[in-house]
Amino acid sequence: MYSNANKAVTAERQHQITGHIAVATVQPQWAPTEHSYLTTEALADSMGLQAQSVRKRYSQTGSYFGLKPIKLANRRLMWEADAVATFLRGEGA
Template identity: 80%
Template sequence: MLSNANKAVIAENPHQITGHVAAAPAQPQWAPAEHNSYLTTEAFADTMGLHAQSVRKRYSQTGSYFGLRPVKLPNRRLMWDAEAVEMFLRGEVI
């Protein structure tokens, strides 16, 4: 049971950790810019109707997936430009 003093502190700062449970912020801390949206290899493969390992193998052999080049993150993860993927699926020149 909370005392009146504790209730006042919580009312002033609703995001304060109380016990083992923290209140979630109302809005996300960040939102990616639309023009800089990227897909993980798994999401890219799902979009293309492939297995992620097929995409990784093609990237390993040729350095791209039929002209689509990912950004390689420091943790060795590949991120694929969502806009380029959409252009590829529409048959446009990348």
């Protein structure tokens, strides 16, 4: 009978022998790899606003002056960092 530690070592050896990639190193398909995102709080801080001001504008219009967030399953809003930087430079969203 193997203990949990022995099972983990055995599984690790099998991955090394067969050349399979460990599950922990594989990223989910939905994970953005090329983009970085800001929370609503970080977006508000970068603009010198309160987060509630951003949330209110988003609630009323569906965007914050053209910036559209991604809504996560836990209802948090994530804003694309590149779009925010472009907006802050005055180049539009």
